[in-house]
Amino acid sequence: MEDSIQIESVIKRFNNFQLGPIDLTFEQGTVLALVGENGSGKSTLLQIINQLLQKDEGNITIFGDKLEATNDQVKQNITYIGEELLLAYSHMTINKMTKFIERFYNNWDQMLYDHLISRYEINVNEKYTNCSTGTKKKVAFILAVSSKPKLLLLDEPSANVDMLSQYMMMEDLRSLQDSNNSTIIIATHMEEDLKKLADYICILKQGKIVAFSDKDTLQESWARVWLDDGINLSNIQTYYEMESRSPLQLITNDIFQLERELLDQHVKINQIIRLELREVITKYCQKSL
Numbered sequence: 001m002e003d004s005i006q007i008e009s010v011i012k013r014f015n016n017f018q019l020g021p022i023d024l025t026f027e028q029g030t031v032l033a034l035v036g037e038n039g040s041g042k043s044t045l046l047q048i049i050n051q052l053l054q055k056d057e058g059n060i061t062i063f064g065d066k067l068e069a070t071n072d073q074v075k076q077n078i079t080y081i082g083e084e085l086l087l088a089y090s091h092m093t094i095n096k097m098t099k100f101i102e103r104f105y106n107n108w109d110q111m112l113y114d115h116l117i118s119r120y121e122i123n124v125n126e127k128y129t130n131c132s133t134g135t136k137k138k139v140a141f142i143l144a145v146s147s148k149p150k151l152l153l154l155d156e157p158s159a160n161v162d163m164l165s166q167y168m169m170m171e172d173l174r175s176l177q178d179s180n181n182s183t184i185i186i187a188t189h190m191e192e193d194l195k196k197l198a199d200y201i202c203i204l205k206q207g208k209i210v211a212f213s214d215k216d217t218l219q220e221s222w223a224r225v226w227l228d229d230g231i232n233l234s235n236i237q238t239y240y241e242m243e244s245r246s247p248l249q250l251i252t253n254d255i256f257q258l259e260r261e262l263l264d265q266h267v268k269i270n271q272i273i274r275l276e277l278r279e280v281i282t283k284y285c286q287k288s289l
């Protein structure tokens with residue numbers, strides 16, 4: 001499909017770690033957030049999509065084109081500006097570094113770059129190597145966004161970045177998505193990124209997908225439910241765990257089905273509160289594989 005990204009049965013093996021098989025399909029113009037504990041495989045997946053790493057098995061199709069090492073058309077559509085790329089230019093000023101990097105990107109938007117440099121108050125005459133960790137992150141972000149890619153890959157872009165800049169980054173990504181119909185894959189540990197940006201969330205655990213869903217479904221279906229103490233739950237299937245017996249408190253990953261079951265059993269629900277995204281992700285990460 002020309003308007004989607006398809007990742008099919010992708011596997012990457014290291015000595016002590018296997019990523020995959022990974023299967024994901026999502027539409028152009030959406031934001032996919034990759035979440036999961038440290039070492040769960042988020043960066044590895046991003047690097048495979050950017051061909052910094054070769055997959056061992058599987059297929060990736062980006063907007064109708066197979067992702068192969070020789071396919072320049074596909075490469076031109078993807079931007080991933082990791083620290084490793086910028087290290088090669090780190091002895092240069094940001095100004096000079098940009099002049100080298102912009103040449104890689106056909107869609108480079110100089111006006112947008114100038115605007116972002118001023119918005120994030122970056123001193124372009126500073127040597128990249130002398131910049132603070134957060135400023136380096138901001139420079140990488142500005143370069144990536146200014147390349148106006150069809151597919152933008154971001155690896156924890158707001159880690160070590162001040163709160164105002166984190167907020168601005170979210171605004172700028174939304175604006176790139178709206179103005180350029182860019183698709184964004186972002187590996188993140190920030191709950192705000194998920195709440196404000198993500199359309200889809202993929203939760204990885206030890207290299208495997210434990211959940212892949214649109215954000216709204218994840219948010220709407222997980223809930224904490226309070227019932228009267230002492231109710232017989234033997235005929236109730238759709239609860240995930242019992243948090244306490246008194247008061248009787250259940251967690252469910254399918255509140256709609258649980259409500260139907262409780263109604264059938266004539267059980268009164270005292271209270272329902274949806275789980276925070278952070279809690280949902282934690283539940284998936286705690287699940288044994």
Ligand SMILES: Nc1ncnc2c1ncn2[C@@H]1O[C@H](COP(=O)(O)OP(=O)(O)OP(=O)(O)O)[C@@H](O)[C@H]1O
Nearest residue numbers: 014015017036037038039040041042043044045187
């Ligand atoms: N080049 C490599 N050689 C061997 N093992 C590797 C290599 N790159 C990554 N790994 C292993 O793959 C696993 C996944 O690492 P990865 O960096 O993808 O995790 P992550 O989810 O991005 O973690 P974090 O949240 O800490 O950034 C880790 O166990 C890591 O040690």
